[in-house]
Amino acid sequence: MLQTIKFEANETATNPVGTAMSVIGGKWKGVILYQLIQQEARFNQLRRMIPGITQRMLVLQLRDLEREGLVQRIVYQETPPKIGYRLTDYGRTLVPVILMLKEWGESHQSTMH
Numbered sequence: 001m002l003q004t005i006k007f008e009a010n011e012t013a014t015n016p017v018g019t020a021m022s023v024i025g026g027k028w029k030g031v032i033l034y035q036l037i038q039q040e041a042r043f044n045q046l047r048r049m050i051p052g053i054t055q056r057m058l059v060l061q062l063r064d065l066e067r068e069g070l071v072q073r074i075v076y077q078e079t080p081p082k083i084g085y086r087l088t089d090y091g092r093t094l095v096p097v098i099l100m101l102k103e104w105g106e107s108h109q110s111t112m113h
Contacts, residue, residue, distance in 0.1 A: 023068050024094065028053055028061045033091065034098050036071065040086035070094065 024030055028050070035041060035049045047058060062085060065071035070091035076082040087095075 023070070024097075026061070028057060029065060030098060030101060032058075032061055032065065033070065033087070033094060034102060036085060036087045036091070037095055037098065040074070040084045042082065042084050046085065065091070 024033065031050055031053075032046065035046060041049065043058070043062075046062075047053065047055065050058070053061075062071060062073070066073055069088055071085050072088045072091075074084040074086065076084065
């Protein structure tokens, strides 16, 4: 049985679920992480894989994920420079969580229709 836990408004930062959601929450971060599970991807590949995300939003979300240590930005010394993104080892610790969210989302979609 789940235990009900009450948090004061200022305790959100110490709430483990709140902490996790502050790192991977929002509309796009989970989607980006999911796309990077299988393979490294370049910026424009990610844009094509994620319909509806703007260039600016993708940049912001990737920077946040990089700052959190979940995604690594790779710069290849080519002309023109090639930039790739991949999950870090720390980011890979989220793979089971992301895959469970995917399964739940598929199940939830089927109950909505």
